[in-house]
Amino acid sequence: MMNAHMTPTFEKPIAIAILAMGGQGGGVLADWIVSMAEAEGWAAQSTSVPGVAQRTGATIYYVELLRPSAEGKMPVLSLMPTQGDVDIVLAAEFMEAGRSMMRGLVTPEKTTLIASTHRSYAVGEKEVPGDGTGDPQKVAEASGIAARKSIVFDMQTLAEKNGSVISSAMFGALAGAGVLPFSRTAFENAVRAGGKGVEASLRAFAAAFDRAEGGATDPVSRKPAVTAAVLPASAGHPKLDALLNRLRSTLPDSAQAIAFAGLKKVVDWQDPRYGDEYLDRLIALHDLDMKAGGAARDFGFTQAAAKYLANAMAYDDVVRVADLKTRATRFERVRKEIGAKAEQVVYTTEYMHPRMEEVAGALPAGIGRWLTGNKGLYEGLDRFVSKGRHVKTGTLFWFAGLYFVSALKPMRRGMMRHDMEMAHIARWLEVANGVLPTNYDLATAALGARRLIKGYSDTHARGQTKFDKVMSAVPLLADRADGGVWLGRLVDAALADEAGKTLDGALATIHSFSEAA
Incomplete structure (x- = not known):
């Protein structure tokens, strides 16, 4: 990736490490940097080392740039970054910024750290039963100590707002940081030379350039800010409006926002009548809360009931899974997440591993109990049912099958699984109600x-x-x-x-x- 006519000197090259995951355009970013440097008469070289640290694997792209001189000798450039000897680190995800510091690539005497604050959770974070997410605040605090200069903001969101991908925003942030001896025009010409999605890329580039040049940074937190649901004046449907009015007139102000969120969840899961059942239970629990002196505690019992009762009533079953996987909004979200263009065809393959429990649970309660009690038949069917399947929801066969299962929603109340869940909810509430007075x-x-x-x-x-x-x-x-x-x-x-x-x-x-x- 180096022009033979270049005549670099032996002064120290500029070392740049890019840490990115699959689909984030780390290779494109490295190519832009090399292309820009070579267009300006510099020697440039890039290498990449795939990694399997998380997700589909984080890759380190390493770039070295060297100013030409009149000696006429070609430089020998390094293939990998050296601890304590990297001038610029670009991290396409915030925990990758943390890993770059742990690897010793970021040093206070030398390194400018440019990182996006958005998160793309690692497998290790997702597999923990509770909250296994890493704390980005620790990374932010470390960057203030470990780096000579830090530029951190949400480049992923900025790029999406401008119809582009994060590599464009990172390139703009690199230009705005003023740490490379090239003009803004040189950066923009490298983007134009790429020839694909130029206008959107330049929009994202410009927005990131302005943010980096202004020195603005985004605050980070382990958990996203919680925004309370706002009760609308009307839901636009008589049955839904009746539910809203009932909620307003029977529950305290402190519990209305979370109760509204719960109500939306259970109605989406089933229907308005199920929303009435939710409110029946919740109002009864609130009455017990008042008798137990809950007003002095801001009705904390009612607030907890509003949240967890909705989660319990909207359990995941085969009907719910099929419904979610066949919604048009899901296909739109997948296309957006992978950055698919309008003319591109996207197929989604789901991996499913159903068990006989799910099949029996979807049957009418009486039949499901009979089947569960017939051990020989149950185990025989389980050997046929319980196996992994790759379900291609973009094909007519699989989409129609899932759509048929989702259409069983009106019969859900008669299913064995529903009976089991309602009995479990009743036992749970009985225990909580039993100790509430004392x-x-x-x-x-x-x-x-x-x-x-x-x-x-x-x-x-x-x-x-x-x-x-x-x-x-x-x-x-x-x-x-x-x-x-x-x-x-x-x-x-x-x-x-x-x-x-x-x-x-x-x-x-x-x-x-x-x-x-």
Whole structure:
């Protein structure tokens, strides 16, 4: 990637490391830098080393640039970055910025760090039952110490707003940082020379250039800001308006926003009548809350009930999964995420591994129980059903099959799975209601324990097992003023590892309380 007529000197080259994942255009960014340098008469070389650190693998693209001189000798440039000897690090995702510091590529005497604050979660973060996400605040704090200069803002969102990809924004940020001896025009000419999506790329480039030149940075936090749902004056449908009016007239102001979010969830999951069932349960729980003195606690019990009751009533079943996978909005989101153009055809292949439990759960309650009780038939069918399948939702056969399953929604209330979930909800609420009059915090924590149950298939089964273990400790904590705190610790322990060993240890501690008494 070096022109033979160049005559570089032996002064130290400019070293640039780009850390990017598949689909983020790290290679394009490296090519733009090389193309620009060569157009300006510099010697330039780029190499790349694929990695498997996370997601589909993070790649390090390494670029060295060397100013020409009159000696007429060609330089020998390095193929890989050296710790403590990198001038510029560009990270296309915020945790990659953290990894660059851990690798020693960022140094306070030398390195300018340019990073996007958006997150693309690693497999290791996603597989944790609870919150396994890395803390970006630690990366932000470290960058203020480890780098000579830091430019960090959400380049992914900026690029999307301008109809482009993150590589364009990163190139603009590099230009705006003023750390390379090339004019803005030279940068823009390199983009134009690429010949693809030039106008959108230049828009993203310009927006990022202005942000970097102005020195603005975006704040980071581990969790996104929570925006409370705003109750509309009208939902535009008589049945939905009736639900809204009922919510406003029966629930306290402190619980209305979360209750509205829950109501939207259960109505989307089933229908307005199911929304009425949700409000029936929630209002009954609020009445108990008032009798227990909840007004003095800002009705924390009601707020927890509004959230976790909606999650419990809108459980994931085969109907829900099929519905979500066949929605037009999902196909649109996939196209947007991969940056597909209007003329490009996108096919989605889903990996599904159904179990006989899901099939039996989708049958009418009586038939499902009969099938479950017939061990020989059940196991025979399970050998046929329980296997991995690659479902191509872009084909008529698979789309029609999933669409048919999603159309079973009107029959959901009669399915065995629905009976099972409603019985489980009733037992859960009975336990929470039982301790509410004497231990408000413990009752509220018992509602919050429902966060352990999530997902589908094996994930749901594991979560429910842990949930049942945690709820078994409620009677043991009923007489303790700090019972709610201890139940919260049990939930945290349940989320700490998939095998549940941490939870078992925490439960042993709880049982020791009763033994000591």
